[in-house]
Amino acid sequence: xxxxxxxxxxxxxxxxxxxxxxxxxxxxxxxxxxxxxxxxxxxxxxxxxxxxxxxxxxxxxxxxxxxxxxxxxxxxxxxxxxxxxxxxxxxxxxxxxxxxxxxxxxxxxxxxxxxxxxxxxxxxxxxxxxxxxxxxxxxxxxxxxxxxxxxxxxxxxxxxxxxxxxxxxxxxxxxxxxxxxxxxxxxxxxxxxxxxxxxxxxxxxxxxxxxxxxxxxxxxxxxxxxxxxxxxxxxxxxxxxxxxxxxxxxxxxxxxxxxxxxxxxxxxxxxxxxxxxxxxxxxxxxxxxxxxxxxxxxxxxxxxxxxxxxxxxxxxxxxxxxxxxxxxxxxxxxxxxxxxxxxx
Amino acid sequence: xxxxxxxxxxxxxxxxxxxxxxxxxxxxxxxxxxxxxxxxxxxxxxxxxxxxxxxxxxxxxxxxxxxxxxxxxxxxxxxxxxxxxxxxxxxxxxxxxxxxxxxxxxxxxxxxxxxxxxxxxxxxxxxxxxxxxxxxxxxxxxxxxxxxxxxxxxxxxxxxxxxxxxxxxxxxxxxxxxxxxxxxxxxxxxxxxxxxxxxxxxxxxxxxxxxxxxxxxxxxxxxxxxxxxxxxxxxxxxxxxxxxxxxxxxxxxxxxxxxxxxxxxxxxxxxxxxxxxxx
Numbered sequence: 001x002x003x004x005x006x007x008x009x010x011x012x013x014x015x016x017x018x019x020x021x022x023x024x025x026x027x028x029x030x031x032x033x034x035x036x037x038x039x040x041x042x043x044x045x046x047x048x049x050x051x052x053x054x055x056x057x058x059x060x061x062x063x064x065x066x067x068x069x070x071x072x073x074x075x076x077x078x079x080x081x082x083x084x085x086x087x088x089x090x091x092x093x094x095x096x097x098x099x100x101x102x103x104x105x106x107x108x109x110x111x112x113x114x115x116x117x118x119x120x121x122x123x124x125x126x127x128x129x130x131x132x133x134x135x136x137x138x139x140x141x142x143x144x145x146x147x148x149x150x151x152x153x154x155x156x157x158x159x160x161x162x163x164x165x166x167x168x169x170x171x172x173x174x175x176x177x178x179x180x181x182x183x184x185x186x187x188x189x190x191x192x193x194x195x196x197x198x199x200x201x202x203x204x205x206x207x208x209x210x211x212x213x214x215x216x217x218x219x220x221x222x223x224x225x226x227x228x229x230x231x232x233x234x235x236x237x238x239x240x241x242x243x244x245x246x247x248x249x250x251x252x253x254x255x256x257x258x259x260x261x262x263x264x265x266x267x268x269x270x271x272x273x274x275x276x277x278x279x280x281x282x283x284x285x286x287x288x289x290x291x292x293x294x295x296x297x298x299x300x301x302x303x304x305x306x307x308x309x310x311x312x313x314x315x316x317x318x319x320x321x322x323x324x325x326x327x328x329x330x331x332x333x334x335x336x337x338x339x340x341x342x343x344x
Numbered sequence: 345x346x347x348x349x350x351x352x353x354x355x356x357x358x359x360x361x362x363x364x365x366x367x368x369x370x371x372x373x374x375x376x377x378x379x380x381x382x383x384x385x386x387x388x389x390x391x392x393x394x395x396x397x398x399x400x401x402x403x404x405x406x407x408x409x410x411x412x413x414x415x416x417x418x419x420x421x422x423x424x425x426x427x428x429x430x431x432x433x434x435x436x437x438x439x440x441x442x443x444x445x446x447x448x449x450x451x452x453x454x455x456x457x458x459x460x461x462x463x464x465x466x467x468x469x470x471x472x473x474x475x476x477x478x479x480x481x482x483x484x485x486x487x488x489x490x491x492x493x494x495x496x497x498x499x500x501x502x503x504x505x506x507x508x509x510x511x512x513x514x515x516x517x518x519x520x521x522x523x524x525x526x527x528x529x530x531x532x533x534x535x536x537x538x539x540x541x542x543x544x545x546x547x548x549x550x551x552x553x554x555x556x557x558x559x560x561x562x563x564x565x566x567x568x569x570x571x572x573x574x575x576x577x578x579x580x581x582x583x584x585x586x587x588x589x590x591x592x593x594x595x596x597x598x599x600x601x602x603x604x605x606x607x608x609x610x611x612x613x614x615x616x617x618x619x620x621x622x623x
Contacts, residue, residue, distance in 0.1 A: 068371005121490035172461030202403035230591035242456035264555035
């Protein structure tokens, strides 16, 4: 396959080719000199370093959305929290019950979960876990994450700012540098079962960089979040095209803020109405990717999220928790399936 | 930036009386909604006002859809790119509201713009340099979330032509406020005056029982404005009608002039007009 850029002419041999800059079609191309210098054939050493560093992580997924404020960070944190719960709590929660304290079993298999926040200009993940005052520490093994609990580690630029209100006014290359370091230099422990990567909105530097570095490192795929609105779906369509373009599998689409149940009269209103497009489900259908489910708006959920609590643990009876449980199960099934396919 | 580019830009910007940025640290708080509604509201407030909207959200342009002009294309004339016009109902002159966005340059609406910073930078520069706005009373610039390439570029390019300032949009949630604090500090750092804070999605009135629920809590925007000693412009409640008008590209202010959201928007517009002395 040629690695020619998409906007190059059709006879471009691509910057990695032996013929780069020398082929007849290179005549007159503005990049001819750069290609001829052989720079394009040099592999970024970080790609392999990251591949090595990521060997200890079984499953990695990206949480993406073209649009901002649809709930990427909320979903990422709740997904991570749900993955970190033991089977007993999960099965209790399925019946709408909270687990008792004495249910805790010491020698159960513990799932190790990590969360990596690559939204560098607006990191919300520290807040979602109630870890705002934490800092990253450096040891000789690498950067050590902040721990929400023993089996849930969190890394974000939010832990590196001297003052929470400081803006991070960085252009792309600087952002790429930090993402590279996050992927390469964080010491997650001996092994991780899941790494959830929360991203900023859009399809720009952060996304290109993370995909570039993880493509070689067995990325399971992306979970794409949308709200039912047309405007959001339009942006998410672009995000799905992006996934297709850079060739990363889509684990599924989640529709967030699906409806609002009035706490007073229990009447449900679709605040963000799907008008023509039919929302997330239709979108998933059009792109031939799985639809994972809908999560309704619930002010109680919102509170739990902002206070860094797992909604599945705190309010298993809420429709939002039940929806999330379904989605988490589907994600688990999907990724296990993917993994089996890979090993054979 | 070369002197030639600089002088071309200055000349281009000299026909625009007021330049307003719409910013927010967080995504999905309603920047594009506030931008479009403010533009509508300004244009509707007086017959001789001409307003332009520039959408510099390169990776997720929503403005064309919200204005109901997403099927349009941009044409060029000898003066540069001709922005797409928006017809206001009951208005004979269809040249009072126009818009420029990358959305008009895409082949298909599903096309992802997968660009790194430098390419976005040149696109924005080209928008500002080559769009033939004509004489405008106000240009509203809608931005993507964050404090990165697009924002630095805008601040740099507009430095010489002195923008009037920025409107900061937030929701009442703690998470959003934290990001917005960063945005205000960004403005301070780069010397962009802040015109005020708008709190969007403030409360939701149940259409069934009229019980008001503060889905995203409430009052955070006002507190933030007090803390930073800047103007608080108003609170826009959540309104499903506003959301569906945008999805269908209908003019909300003309369709539901009596709604609480429309009234509040008018209020906000008046405050901004006073602030930039556009009366």
